[in-house]
Amino acid sequence: MDIFLSINNRQQVIKLPVLPAEFKIQSGMKNETYDVISQGEIKLIGMPTLKSISLQSFFPNRDYSFLRNKEYKGWEYVEAIEKWKEERVPIRLIISEASRDIINMPCSIESFEYGLQDGTGDIYYTITLSEFKFIELDQRGI
Known part of the structure; x- marks a missing residue:
């Protein structure tokens, strides 16, 4: 399995080095419940809510034999993600397995927590992403 984060149609891609x-x-529904005199409580099935995902791992500061990618080191990952946040652009999350994308979702960064945890210099992080839907305007009647 591989996990990728990218912006602007793969202009910059980060392959997570440690899975x-x-x-x-998290995939929910916006259902609503009502009380009806003749039937009591009923439920109306609503529309799906935005999906979300949280990933926890670490960005290595040195070379390990188990790394899936060695393009960046430690703080370079943090700098790239912080830059994406500042640019306020949606990112794309791709999780692939056996040459097949099992998740391919545009996202916004909801939170990004990172810091040092031990003496290795590795940066431990938690990133929370929320599905981003591109707005489609109806051109009829304009």
């Missing part, structure tokens, strides 16, 4: 131990995608 998170796990990830879960």
Whole structure:
């Protein structure tokens, strides 16, 4: 499995060097509940909510044999992601397995927490991403 973050149609790509131990995608629905005199409580099924995902791992500050990518070192990953935040552009999350994308989702960065944890100089992080939907305007009637 590989996990990629990118901006502007792969203008800049980060392949996560160390895979998170796990990830879960939160995918909800905007359902509503009403009280009806003749039936009691009923539920109306709404539209899907925006998906979200949180990834936890570390950016290595030195070379390890298990790294999936060695393009950047330590703080260079942090600098790239912080720059993306400042540019206020959507990013793309791609999770692929066996040459097949299992997740390919435009996202916004909701939070990015990072810091040193031990004496290795590796930067441990948690990044939380939320699905980003590109707005499609209806051109009829204009």
